[in-house]
Amino acid sequence: MRILVFAKQVPDTTEVKADPVKGTLIRDGVKSIMNPEDKNALEAALQLKDKFGAKVTVITMGPPTAAAIFRESYAMGADEAVLITDPLYAGADTWVTSMILARTAQIIGFDLILTGRQTIDGDTAQVGIEIAEHIGIPVIAYATNITLKDNTVVVTRELDNTYEVISTKLPCLITCTKDLNKPRYMRISNIFGCFDKPITTLNNSILKFDKNEVGLVGSPTKVKKTFTKGPKVQGTIFNGTPEEGVEVILSKLKSEKIINAQIVNKKKKLEGA
Amino acid sequence: MIHCEQRNGEILNVGFELVGKAVELSKNLDGQVTAVICGHKINHLAEPLIHYGASKVVIVEHPLLEKYNVDAYTESLYQVVKAENPEILLLGATLVGRELGPRLAARLKTGLTADCTNLEIDQESKLLLMTGLAFGGNLMATIICPDKRPQMATIRPGVFSLLQSNKHSKGEVMLFTPRLDEDDIRVKVEKIFQKVRKHKDITTEKILVAGGRDIGWKEGFKLLEELAELLGGRIAGSRAVVDEGWLPKDLQVGQPGKVVRPKLYIAIGISGAIQHLAGMQESECIKAINKDLEAPVMKIANVAIVGDWKLIFSWQRVRMKIQT
Numbered sequence: 001m002r003i004l005v006f007a008k009q010v011p012d013t014t015e016v017k018a019d020p021v022k023g024t025l026i027r028d029g030v031k032s033i034m035n036p037e038d039k040n041a042l043e044a045a046l047q048l049k050d051k052f053g054a055k056v057t058v059i060t061m062g063p064p065t066a067a068a069i070f071r072e073s074y075a076m077g078a079d080e081a082v083l084i085t086d087p088l089y090a091g092a093d094t095w096v097t098s099m100i101l102a103r104t105a106q107i108i109g110f111d112l113i114l115t116g117r118q119t120i121d122g123d124t125a126q127v128g129i130e131i132a133e134h135i136g137i138p139v140i141a142y143a144t145n146i147t148l149k150d151n152t153v154v155v156t157r158e159l160d161n162t163y164e165v166i167s168t169k170l171p172c173l174i175t176c177t178k179d180l181n182k183p184r185y186m187r188i189s190n191i192f193g194c195f196d197k198p199i200t201t202l203n204n205s206i207l208k209f210d211k212n213e214v215g216l217v218g219s220p221t222k223v224k225k226t227f228t229k230g231p232k233v234q235g236t237i238f239n240g241t242p243e244e245g246v247e248v249i250l251s252k253l254k255s256e257k258i259i260n261a262q263i264v265n266k267k268k269k270l271e272g273a
Numbered sequence: 274m275i276h277c278e279q280r281n282g283e284i285l286n287v288g289f290e291l292v293g294k295a296v297e298l299s300k301n302l303d304g305q306v307t308a309v310i311c312g313h314k315i316n317h318l319a320e321p322l323i324h325y326g327a328s329k330v331v332i333v334e335h336p337l338l339e340k341y342n343v344d345a346y347t348e349s350l351y352q353v354v355k356a357e358n359p360e361i362l363l364l365g366a367t368l369v370g371r372e373l374g375p376r377l378a379a380r381l382k383t384g385l386t387a388d389c390t391n392l393e394i395d396q397e398s399k400l401l402l403m404t405g406l407a408f409g410g411n412l413m414a415t416i417i418c419p420d421k422r423p424q425m426a427t428i429r430p431g432v433f434s435l436l437q438s439n440k441h442s443k444g445e446v447m448l449f450t451p452r453l454d455e456d457d458i459r460v461k462v463e464k465i466f467q468k469v470r471k472h473k474d475i476t477t478e479k480i481l482v483a484g485g486r487d488i489g490w491k492e493g494f495k496l497l498e499e500l501a502e503l504l505g506g507r508i509a510g511s512r513a514v515v516d517e518g519w520l521p522k523d524l525q526v527g528q529p530g531k532v533v534r535p536k537l538y539i540a541i542g543i544s545g546a547i548q549h550l551a552g553m554q555e556s557e558c559i560k561a562i563n564k565d566l567e568a569p570v571m572k573i574a575n576v577a578i579v580g581d582w583k584l585i586f587s588w589q590r591v592r593m594k595i596q597t
Binding site for chain 2: 013017018093094095098121122123124125126127129130132133134138139140141142154158159160161162163164165166167168169172219220221222223224225226227228235236237238239240242245246248249252253
């Protein structure tokens with residue numbers, strides 16, 4: 001069985017700060033990590049490998065530095081790493097990105113594709129699902145459990161008010177959530193070897209897109225502007241002793257008729273009972 | 274065009290919210306608002322959508338559409354869009370919408386902007402301006418889709434307010450029967466079970482008492498719960514407290530999380546990262562208690578109290594004062 005895991009290197013967004021004047025991100029000194037739910041996807045692939053035997057290929061698209069996540073992938077137990085990198089692809093939106101990843105998957109060949117549900121820097125949750133559509137295979141999003149029997153995957157997934165158990169035939173694509181599993185730690189023995197493992201690089205001479213189809217030019221969506229959100233009008237600030245703080249809140253809640261109404265209601269209830 | 278989601282024959286509120294917003298947007302465009310709804314035996318759902326402002330409702334009727342299924346719904350909506358050619362297609366950013374949207378956008382070969390918090394029409398170009406959080410919520414970005422059609426966006430429930438419905442509104446109802454075959458459906462839903470919800474949906478609460486990382490430990494929320502009960506509201510929390518496991522995920526306010534707009538939102542020990550503010554800043558009245566005056570939440574609060582929440586909210590004291 002051949003399993004492809006699409007993963008992305010992302011800035012640790014909890015550490016990113018925005019420049020309120022320029023409306024851009026300050027990325028300096030922010031560490032890059034493998035997108036957390038992509039790691040859940042890799043773990044799911046490795047569990048299937050442990051159980052049934054599989055070749056697990058981790059694939060990412062980005063600048064050459066994005067390959068840093070492959071060291072961790074190898075150390076966790078991945079078998080192969082593929083970096084898609086080409087200056088033509090810079091600025092790709094989710095639609096173009098998924099086109100490129102879909103063609104890559106078709107060239108490499110696969111039985112199962114696993115991706116994280118969403119990245120922490122984009123939060124769109126679109127790329128995985130769009131890859132499936134471009135290739136024309138079934139998709140199951142938001143997996144919280146995956147089992148495989150013969151040629152059929154059975155996935156439990158969480159929807160808004162329900163859980164669903166869904167089955168489909170391989171080949172298919174599944175997007176994975178953090179509730180699916182707990183990614184394993186890197187193995188010491190693998191860490192020693194991970195720097196010597198090869199990284200296959202793919203560029204447009206292999207993927208053969210027209211230059212107008214990809215990158216910023218080919219992307220249906222464009223960023224018109226970015227900005228930080230301006231503050232609302234400042235309200236009353238109170239800086240005093242705790243007792244006075246309580247007074248301020250109480251008097252406000254009372255003057256806005258929030259507390260009194262509640263107390264009247266409560267009294268009514270009590271009287272009714 | 275709005276895709277309105279129905280579950281068990283009931284339209285989700287986000288559908289009405291989007292119809293209302295679309296009516297507002299259409300005033301700047303030469304267009305009409307069409308609501309699309311998929312299901313089986315759902316003819317009765319056209320009327321409420323017209324009351325909320327849709328000038329046309331497309332009822333997409335097929336036995337295979339009774340329950341949501343990504344294959345059946347994508348293909349049906351694809352056929353509707355190809356027949357109607359809308360300029361704009363909006364979907365609620367429910368988990369269903371966030372699965373259906375990308376699959377449909379890819380099939381239509383058009384762009385999709387996820388999780389918008391604002392929609393406007395550019396006066397000059399007449400393009401849809403889709404604004405939402407970007408880069409992990411650290412920035413806002415306005416996205417356009419200049420060439421491909423339709424311009425597609427998903428919008429969180431609760432972002433736009435529900436307009437008044439008008440029982441006298443008139444509109445056209447169209448029945449659409451998609452060409453669907455059992456074989457088109459490759460993912461089979463074997464079982465559906467309801468989530469057991471311990472908590473009421475916080476998006477419908479009028480008063481929320483929300484705690485952040487500064488609450489410090491799980492037990493701290495008992496105090497907040499007391500306050501919430503006293504005020505007749507519920508508790509909620511920031512991402513940090515959900516990540517810590519102090520509160521369950523369905524009480525999380527922000528993005529990711531729920532977008533709430535209660536009458537009163539009390540933010541206690543929440544610094545107010547932009548992701549959190551995006552989920553609560555439309556509340557009618559915001560009161561914040563924080564030890565740091567510079568915390569972002571203090572800047573948007575109607576009343577900002579500086580201090581240690583534990584001292585301020587030492588509950589016996591407050592309760593005594595309320596009762597007297």
